[in-house]
Amino acid sequence: MVWVRDDTCGLGPYRADLVETYWGWEQDPALLVAYGRQQPESLEARVEGIAHQLRGDNVRFTIYHLADDVPVPAGVATLLPDPSVRTAEYVVMLAPEARGRGLGTAATRLVLDYAFLITNLRMVWLKVLAPNKPAIRAYEKAGFRTAGTLREAGYWLGQVCDEVIMDALAAEFVGPSAITPLLTGQET
Numbered sequence: 001m002v003w004v005r006d007d008t009c010g011l012g013p014y015r016a017d018l019v020e021t022y023w024g025w026e027q028d029p030a031l032l033v034a035y036g037r038q039q040p041e042s043l044e045a046r047v048e049g050i051a052h053q054l055r056g057d058n059v060r061f062t063i064y065h066l067a068d069d070v071p072v073p074a075g076v077a078t079l080l081p082d083p084s085v086r087t088a089e090y091v092v093m094l095a096p097e098a099r100g101r102g103l104g105t106a107a108t109r110l111v112l113d114y115a116f117l118i119t120n121l122r123m124v125w126l127k128v129l130a131p132n133k134p135a136i137r138a139y140e141k142a143g144f145r146t147a148g149t150l151r152e153a154g155y156w157l158g159q160v161c162d163e164v165i166m167d168a169l170a171a172e173f174v175g176p177s178a179i180t181p182l183l184t185g186q187e188t
Helices: 016-026 029-035 043-055 103-117 133-142 180-184
Strands: 009-013 059-065 072-082 087-094 123-129 145-156 159-169
Touching (some): 016 043, 016 087, 059 087, 059 103, 072 103, 103 123, 103 133, 133 159
Parallel strands (some): 087 123
Antiparallel strands (some): 059 072, 072 087, 123 159
């Protein structure tokens, strides 16, 4: 089931039956480096963790690549909301085979569209390790701007590095919306 889509990708429910797929992506060394994690997680721990995630208040999506109009799981996107101030932290993970195709940018735009028009957030923010230039470019294309830097807050390939804080505001979110036509009955 795909809830919202564009020409390249779609967002659907976060699914317990995909836990082994999600876990496999999370063990990718490039993802471990990009997240700043130093160790992989066991499948058993991941299975326990997904039960908690499915019951939580966070907004989680499976990202689907829509190659040949057949939805193929390609990643996970999460909004970690703070309802008291109507903001959320954004976290995204793409499968190794999905990277470099523009799916990160497309999925991030769809999540922002959902965040601002469905969840009624006023701002979404994220942290990214400064050496992760492809991720920073994808976030910028999707509508994020650099808001600041946490100096020496992370590690990249064994070296201390800065973390870049980026944000996107509902008031500045422009461009075509995949949500608006769903709500107004208009075709995209």
